[in-house]
Amino acid sequence: FPLKMLWLVLLTFPCLGGSTPVTQEPAPGPELVGIIGGCPVSARRFPWQVSLRFYSRKSHRWEHMCGGSHIHPQWVLTAAHCACAFKVQVGQLRLYEEDRLTKVVQIIRHPKYNESLSVLGGGDIALLRLEGAVKLSESVYPVSLPDASLTVSSKKICWVTGWGDIRPLPWPFHLQEVKVKVMRNKDCDHTYRFAFPSKHIHQFIKDDMLCAGSSNYGPCPGDSGGPLVCTWVQVGVVSWDNVCSHCSLPAVYTRVMSVTRGHVTKETPLLQSSLLVPPPGLSLFQPHHPTSSVSTPGSCSRSLLLPLASLPSCP
Structure with a gap:
């Protein structure tokens, strides 16, 4: 493999809230592969x-x-590094x-998410409340x-x-899917530490993370926040990877099981006062500062590429 820079995928270009009407996208050209190694999704899948x-x-x-998943008529689950003031589109291929x-x-x-540590610190998951309930x-x-209590077995x-995104091709317009295999956290962490010994990171893969995928199969920039689904149950949220699964390194997801605990009655007063509460079984995250939980125009990113360093060739 040629020498490459390994970049952890987050979000980069400024994202600002606004009220300008949506402009229509020009008709797309030929179908292009989106998620690396994937194929177009059929309707309603x-x-x-x-x-x-x-x-x-x-x-x-x-x-x-970014991507996200619909978990309730008025709530969306995504990655914390994707969360800023914006709008969402549901039901679109x-x-x-x-x-x-x-x-x-x-x-x-999630209160564990630390912007200074970014995704490497864990807790890369967030809830978005929509202005109104979406019609199912x-x-x-x-x-x-x-x-x-659910455990996701290796393989x-x-x-x-x-x-x-799939470089160097343009982004696809059609939603893509790819089948990936889950890897044990211990094996995944060893793989990353072997690939980047100079980083002196004690533990790449935290307990609230989950690894899946391999070379030529997995998410790319723009897929962050999207769902990892096993037998129609969401077990992960796309968090970070090594730029479209180069170097045979798996993608890393936030482990959804680590936050599905408790009931609506245990949620924060801020959420209890909502007209429409999230579904039972999902433990919402009490924000560090309650006032900051309300979305306001601000900046976040779209392909924030966080360099690990000048890295050796892929192992």
Whole structure:
């Protein structure tokens, strides 16, 4: 393999809230592969897939920046590093076709998430409350969430979906899916420490993380926040990887089982006062500062590439 820079995938371009009407995307050209090693999703196969949008002052439209999953008529699950003030699109196979965007009115990140540590610190998961309940249909339906006691066995086959980038080709317009195999955390951590011995990181893969995928199969930039689903139950949220699964390193997901505990009655007063509460079984995350949980225009990123360093060739 040639020498490459390994980059951890997060989010980079500024994302600012806005109220300008959505502009129509030009008709896409030929179908292109999206998630690396993936194929186009058939209609109604993954009705919980969500596109997170930010308003681009350069293109004057709401552009796709991350994925997410519909877990309730008024709630979306995504990665904490994707969470900023934006809108979402549900029930769409091809990006920008007949957009009907819904505003995000509340953002709740996991309290463990530390922006200074970024995804390496864990807790890369967040909840988004929508302005109103979305009407459910065959193309818009919540994904099932796992019980906290669920264990995902090594080598289990799961699916990850998204509209993410595949370099050097343009982003696909059609939602992509790819089948990936789960890896034991211990083996995944060893793989990353072997690949980057100079980083002196004691533990790459934390207990609230899950690894899946391999070379040529997995998520790319733009897929962050999207769901990892095993037998129609969401077990992971796309968190970070090594740029589209180069070097045979697996992608890393936030382990959903680590946060599905408790009941609605145990949620924060802020959420109990909501007109529509999230489903039982999902433990929402009490924000560090309650006032910061309300979405306001601000910056977040879309392909924040966090360099590990000048790295050796792939092992």
